[in-house]
Amino acid sequence: MATFRKRSNAWQVRIQRSGYPDQSKSFKTRSEAVVWARKIESELDSGVFTQQHIANSKVLLKDLLERYKSEVTCHKKHSSAEAYRINFWLRHTIANQPISSIKSSDIAKWRDDRVKLGRSPNTIRLELAVLSNLFTVAANEWGYENLTNPTTKVKLPKLPSGRIKRLSDEEFELIIQNSCSPLLRPIAILAVETGMRRSEIASIEWGHINLIKRTLLIPITKNGEAREVPLSPVALDLLKSLKNEGDSQVFNITAHAISIAFGRACKRAKLTNLHFHDLRHEAISRLFERGLSLPEVATISGHKTWTMLRRYTHLSAENIAMKLC
Numbered sequence: 001m002a003t004f005r006k007r008s009n010a011w012q013v014r015i016q017r018s019g020y021p022d023q024s025k026s027f028k029t030r031s032e033a034v035v036w037a038r039k040i041e042s043e044l045d046s047g048v049f050t051q052q053h054i055a056n057s058k059v060l061l062k063d064l065l066e067r068y069k070s071e072v073t074c075h076k077k078h079s080s081a082e083a084y085r086i087n088f089w090l091r092h093t094i095a096n097q098p099i100s101s102i103k104s105s106d107i108a109k110w111r112d113d114r115v116k117l118g119r120s121p122n123t124i125r126l127e128l129a130v131l132s133n134l135f136t137v138a139a140n141e142w143g144y145e146n147l148t149n150p151t152t153k154v155k156l157p158k159l160p161s162g163r164i165k166r167l168s169d170e171e172f173e174l175i176i177q178n179s180c181s182p183l184l185r186p187i188a189i190l191a192v193e194t195g196m197r198r199s200e201i202a203s204i205e206w207g208h209i210n211l212i213k214r215t216l217l218i219p220i221t222k223n224g225e226a227r228e229v230p231l232s233p234v235a236l237d238l239l240k241s242l243k244n245e246g247d248s249q250v251f252n253i254t255a256h257a258i259s260i261a262f263g264r265a266c267k268r269a270k271l272t273n274l275h276f277h278d279l280r281h282e283a284i285s286r287l288f289e290r291g292l293s294l295p296e297v298a299t300i301s302g303h304k305t306w307t308m309l310r311r312y313t314h315l316s317a318e319n320i321a322m323k324l325c
Contacts (some may be wrong), residue, residue: 002037004030010105013037017044025148026105043146059144061102062095067142068134077220085130099135099144104153107131111154121157128156167192167282171271178268181261183253186238188262188279193235195283195301197222198276199255205248209239218302227302284309 002015007026013033014024023040027033065086073082089095094106107128114124128151135149172192176185187201200218208217214236216229231239242250262276280301287297294309303309 002034002041004033004037006030015040015044025103028153059099060095061097061099062090064099064134064138064142065090065095068137072133072137082130085127088127089131099138099147102150104150107150107154111157115157121159124157125159128154166285167274167278171269171274174269174271175262175265175274179261179265181253181265183251184258184261184265186242187251187253187258188276189238190235191276191279192283192286193232193238194229195280195287196229197280198258202249202251202253202255202258204250206244206250207248209250211236211240221302225302227299229300 002013004011004013006012010026010028011030011033012024012026013036015037025033025036027036069083069086073079073086076082092110094102094110097106111124111128114127132149132151135147135151138144139147139149172188176188179185190196190201191198194216196218200221203220204216208219210217214231216231217226218229219226221227239250259276266272266274284297284301287300298304298309301309
């Protein structure tokens with residue numbers, strides 16, 4: 001028989017029946033709690049509940065996390081990043097809970113704790129996305145048909161507005177002058193001229209450059225689709241000036257090393273709150289200021305929607321005022 005009680009701002013329903021594990025769940029409204037209780041009681045009456053729910057009560061979250069990492073994550077493009085987030089979940093106490101006992105209130109408390117620790121909204125969203133997909137895969141593909149995804153009713157932290165930092169020519173030169181890496185200058189110039197990501201620049205191969213068409217092919221991008229980047233005269237001259245010493249790659253450096261070199265140069269130049277990715281923001285803003293249309297800029301940057309592209313665009317009011325003259 002189901003019992004209902006109101007706790008704080010939520011309705012908690014509890015179902016107790018001899019021979020079955022107790023079932024409880026919290027809802028925002030009593031009507032939602034009643035609907036869920038009827039569903040569970042119907043499954044108990046028909047016998048559907050028996051085997052599946054007892055099995056779920058014995059399976060711990062960490063068991064599914066390990067399976068997800070070995071069967072799903074390993075096939076993804078950015079598997080190392082997702083594996084890192086899964087390892088985080090494995091270290092958390094919630095990993096030792098049975099999957100059937102994890103409620104949205106548990107996830108909400110976890111979210112609040114992460115916020116108090118100062119984790120960014122985007123970090124929290126990515127960590128939750130892994131857990132959400134795990135429950136979806138388990139329910140749809142692994143036979144846990146009655147498993148409820150506890151993350152679906154949890155409110156995600158709001159993302160901040162895009163960075164509005166614009167890199168001045170003086171700051172750019174200070175960074176270059178204070179770098180100990182001879183590769184940082186050409187890489188930084190190419191980033192500002194093309195809007196390419198650090199991983200895309202690090203993976204450029206000589207065979208991807210077409211000097212006649214003035215284009216650069218990026219066969220593997222963040223969104224999984226290849227794109228051709230038109231090269232400005234500055235970018236074209238820069239690539240022509242680099243020596244092809246027989247290596248397939250133009251820059252013999254990793255994406256992580258680019259960030260390290262950029263960060264150290266900023267520290268020596270005594271510049272704060274700057275990241276290599278800011279060069280992409282600067283590049284896209286400059287493309288718009290040159291008069292390129294939205295589709296043209298999107299073709300260069302690889303963005304599929306104006307919403308995402310807008311977060312990278314910070315036009316200078318001074319440059320716009322000049323156009324009004």
